[in-house]
Amino acid sequence: MNKKALHTLEYDKIIDTLTEFAYSQAAKEQCRNLLPMTDLEAINTAQRQTDDALLRIFKKGSLSFSGIHPVSASLKRLEIGGSLSMSEFLQISSLLEVAKRAKNFSRMDLTDEKKDSLDDMFEVLEPLTPLNDEIKRCILSEDEVSDDASSTLRSIRRSIGGMNERIRTQMNKVMNQANGSGYLQDAVITMRDGRYCLPVRAEAKNQVPGMIHDQSSSGSTLFIEPAAVVNLNNELKELFLKEAKEIEVILADLSVKVYEYAALINDDYKILTTLDFIFAKAQLAKIHNGVAPIFNTNGRINIRKGRHPLLNPKKVVPIDVMLGDTFDLLIVTGPNTGGKTVSLKTVGLFTLMGQAGLHIPANDRSELAVFEDVFADIGDEQSIEQNLSTFSSHMTNIVSILKHANEKSFVLFDELCAGTDPTEGAALAISILSRLHERGIRTMATTHYSEIKVFALSTDGVENACCEFSVETLSPTYRLLIGIPGKSNAFAISGKLGLAPDLIEDAKSRITESEANFEDLLSDLEHSRLTIEKEQAEINSYKREIASLKQRLEQKQERIESSRDKILKEANEQALAILKEAKDLADESIRNFNKFGQIHAPASEMEKERTKLRKKMSDTQAQLSKKKNDNVPNHRAPKKLRIGDSVKVLSMNLTGTVHTLPNAKGDLYVQMGILRSLVNINDLVLLEEDTSPTSKKYAKTSAGKIKMSKSASVSTEINLIGKTTDEAIALLDKYLDDAYLAHLSSVRIVHGKGTGALRAAVQKHLKRQKYIKSFHLGEFGEGDAGVTIAEFK
Numbered sequence: 082m083n084k085k086a087l088h089t090l091e092y093d094k095i096i097d098t099l100t101e102f103a104y105s106q107a108a109k110e111q112c113r114n115l116l117p118m119t120d121l122e123a124i125n126t127a128q129r130q131t132d133d134a135l136l137r138i139f140k141k142g143s144l145s146f147s148g149i150h151p152v153s154a155s156l157k158r159l160e161i162g163g164s165l166s167m168s169e170f171l172q173i174s175s176l177l178e179v180a181k182r183a184k185n186f187s188r189m190d191l192t193d194e195k196k197d198s199l200d201d202m203f204e205v206l207e208p209l210t211p212l213n214d215e216i217k218r219c220i221l222s223e224d225e226v227s228d229d230a231s232s233t234l235r236s237i238r239r240s241i242g243g244m245n246e247r248i249r250t251q252m253n254k255v256m257n258q259a260n261g262s263g264y265l266q267d268a269v270i271t272m273r274d275g276r277y278c279l280p281v282r283a284e285a286k287n288q289v290p291g292m293i294h295d296q297s298s299s300g301s302t303l304f305i306e307p308a309a310v311v312n313l314n315n316e317l318k319e320l321f322l323k324e325a326k327e328i329e330v331i332l333a334d335l336s337v338k339v340y341e342y343a344a345l346i347n348d349d350y351k352i353l354t355t356l357d358f359i360f361a362k363a364q365l366a367k368i369h370n371g372v373a374p375i376f377n378t379n380g381r382i383n384i385r386k387g388r389h390p391l392l393n394p395k396k397v398v399p400i401d402v403m404l405g406d407t408f409d410l411l412i413v414t415g416p417n418t419g420g421k422t423v424s425l426k427t428v429g430l431f432t433l434m435g436q437a438g439l440h441i442p443a444n445d446r447s448e449l450a451v452f453e454d455v456f457a458d459i460g461d462e463q464s465i466e467q468n469l470s471t472f473s474s475h476m477t478n479i480v481s482i483l484k485h486a487n488e489k490s491f492v493l494f495d496e497l498c499a500g501t502d503p504t505e506g507a508a509l510a511i512s513i514l515s516r517l518h519e520r521g522i523r524t525m526a527t528t529h530y531s532e533i534k535v536f537a538l539s540t541d542g543v544e545n546a547c548c549e550f551s552v553e554t555l556s557p558t559y560r561l562l563i564g565i566p567g568k569s570n571a572f573a574i575s576g577k578l579g580l581a582p583d584l585i586e587d588a589k590s591r592i593t594e595s596e597a598n599f600e601d602l603l604s605d606l607e608h609s610r611l612t613i614e615k616e617q618a619e620i621n622s623y624k625r626e627i628a629s630l631k632q633r634l635e636q637k638q639e640r641i642e643s644s645r646d647k648i649l650k651e652a653n654e655q656a657l658a659i660l661k662e663a664k665d666l667a668d669e670s671i672r673n674f675n676k677f678g679q680i681h682a683p684a685s686e687m688e689k690e691r692t693k694l695r696k697k698m699s700d701t702q703a704q705l706s707k708k709k710n711d712n713v714p715n716h717r718a719p720k721k722l723r724i725g726d727s728v729k730v731l732s733m734n735l736t737g738t739v740h741t742l743p744n745a746k747g748d749l750y751v752q753m754g755i756l757r758s759l760v761n762i763n764d765l766v767l768l769e770e771d772t773s774p775t776s777k778k779y780a781k782t783s784a785g786k787i788k789m790s791k792s793a794s795v796s797t798e799i800n801l802i803g804k805t806t807d808e809a810i811a812l813l814d815k816y817l818d819d820a821y822l823a824h825l826s827s828v829r830i831v832h833g834k835g836t837g838a839l840r841a842a843v844q845k846h847l848k849r850q851k852y853i854k855s856f857h858l859g860e861f862g863e864g865d866a867g868v869t870i871a872e873f874k
Contacts, residue, residue, distance in 0.1 A: 102364040105149035108357035117436035127438025133197035134363035146357040148175040181208035278304040371440030380405040385444040398559035408544040415548030420559040421527040459495040472500040494526035507532035798829040
């Protein structure tokens with residue numbers, strides 16, 4: 082892959098961003114050396130690794146590789162029999178800590194049990210916990226060994242502490258005597274060459290017997306080791322030497338232990354740096370919202386909603402690009418600053434990124450081809466300094482491309498053959514493109530030349546594309562349209578900017594008839610395209626609306642059929658009951674009249690029996706009428722609902738309160754005790770007044786009015802999520818008082834799961850309330866562990 086194209090397509094900027102995500106120097110070096118590959122299997126493996134790392138990041142969070150240090154030099158020293166320094170031990174310990182962290186990260190449960198391409202690397206990692214614990218037990222810092230490293234070291238340091246105490250005691254005696262005589266410059270004890278000394282005035286040096294170790298820069302102060310502590314200092318020196326020797330022994334023993342695992346430590350280092358590199362690619366894919374492209378060796382490119390990774394993701398306009406299927410040469414036209422160069426660079430950069438194992442910022446199922454080389458001649462099309470030297474520079478590059486490109490190459494030209502006479506430049510550009518087309522080389526080029534547009538229209542395997550431009554707003558839309566040549570908007574733009582109409586007409590008269598007809602054809606094509614797009618959008622809207630209506634109709638039909646079966650069943654059961662009752666009544670009546678006939682009962686008795694039958698029929702008819710009224714078959718849906726209104730849910734035969742206002746479809750949430758359900762407004766009846774026994778009980782008293790008012794305003798639920806413990810308990814305490822006064826049977830306290838601190842505080846508070854009968858965590862459908870249900874006495 083030639084380096085010029087890598088720089089021209091800004092691949093190096095992508096690599097700079099990638100390097101920032103790596104932790105270790107070795108992984109950063111891998112990032113800097115990352116180049117596009119040409120082997121399809123290697124590319125797919127790299128893409129799969131990036132994809133698997135990205136999936137782990139989404140499911141488990143990021144994995145830090147901070148703490149990886151190079152260990153090859155340290156392991157080489159161990160190999161030749163040397164000992165490691167304390168800093169080297171700490172570096173190895175840090176590496177093992179990263180291995181432990183990565184191992185734990187890999188053990189976190191995934192939603193699926195399938196192995197991915199990274200499992201083998203994670204499994205090979207060896208944290209060597211016993212060895213790491215031994216290093217941390219012995220080494221405290223880069224210049225300190227722990228007392229617990231050995232019993233000998235602990236004993237020596239205990240002796241050093243005792244000796245220091247003896248020396249200081251003796252030094253204090255000498256200092257007090259000398260200071261009382263005025264021999265000392267300062268009443269302090271100092272260290273010189275590891276020995277305790279006193280700062281003595283130069284003129285009094287003979288008054289303080291001892292050894293002179295140093296003097297001040299002015300010579301007025303001498304640092305003398307008193308004779309009384311010389312032997313003690315000597316003994317202290319010997320103890321320090323013993324300590325240093327024991328530390329050497331400890332480091333040597335620890336080095337032997339580390340050497341036993343040198344191969345595993347080296348493997349850990351290589352695996353961790355590789356994982357660091359792979360997860361850096363995944364982090365890059367995450368910030369770009371990238372996907373793994375599908376690769377082929379047929380030269381086919383199909384980018385779906387591609388976004389240039391170096392542009393602002395909030396402003397960049399996605400493009401769709403196809404190449405290499407029915408055509409292998411794509412000509413992109415359009416106005417300046419319309420997005421032609423960006424489209425060109427996007428396709429080229431995606432190819433380089435994909436072949437390097439990096440995800441591309443595009444939609445799923447985007448396809449890229451594997452090319453052995455990518456060539457790009459991209460200059461500044463907006464430069465006003467184009468002259469022969471610029472043309473020569475571009476032509477030199479084009480000659481090189483024609484020499485080295487083959488059918489497995491991808492060639493990109495920006496403003497091909499610009500900077501010279503338009504007629505000659507267009508002819509030369511067509512010849513170059515024809516040669517590449519004949520050789521089957523995938524090519525994408527941008528141009529302003531109308532002759533090249535005609536060439537694309539009249540040549541098989543060559544396709545036009547354009548960057549859309551709005552003449553109304555004088556601004557590009559940056560959309561890339563395949564199959565449509567771009568129209569020159571010079572006259573339209575000039576007119577919008579205020580150029581005199583007679584000048585525009587004069588300019589139009591100076592172009593040839595064929596050129597004018599071609600521009601008119603492009604204009605008609607553009608108008609037709611916009612009309613088709615508008616009609617297609619309307620058709621798609623109608624399709625969505627029809628699909629929605631069909632779905633609603635099917636659901637309604639299912640509900641009707643279900644209701645019909647239920648109604649028929651109930652009707653049959655009721656008819657059977659009525660027939661049975663009628664039969665029983667008829668039998669009883671016949672028996673009575675037979676009895677009356679046998680005993681010659683008076684007419685009054687028979688009339689009394691007939692009146693009894695008539696009353697029973699009237700009562701039955703009244704009950705049926707009442708049931709009919711209670712069913713409210715033609716009730717009117719409430720027009721205006723407010724949160725807190727009392728309603729009856731007909732389908733459930735339950736009463737509750739409005740918890741949310743209806744949405745556009747008429748759906749709203751109704752709280753019915755601890756049950757919160759989504760219902761339609763057509764299934765509700767607004768209750769004008771509370772007819773519950775509680776309301777009747779308290780309606781006649783002032784206290785009753787207060788409690789009824791409280792009952793109407795107190796919700797059956799309180800949400801404490803986001804509150805501190807103190808804030809939550811204060812709100813909960815007042816809420817429980819209000820709910821108890823409102824005679825609610827139970828309440829729902831939402832505290833969330835989180836760390837569990839808020840849940841514990843809520844339940845602790847509930848235990849102290851005398852009017853709380855019981856409480857329990859919510860069950861499935863009630864909020865689980867994020868909710869506590871409390872019941873009042």
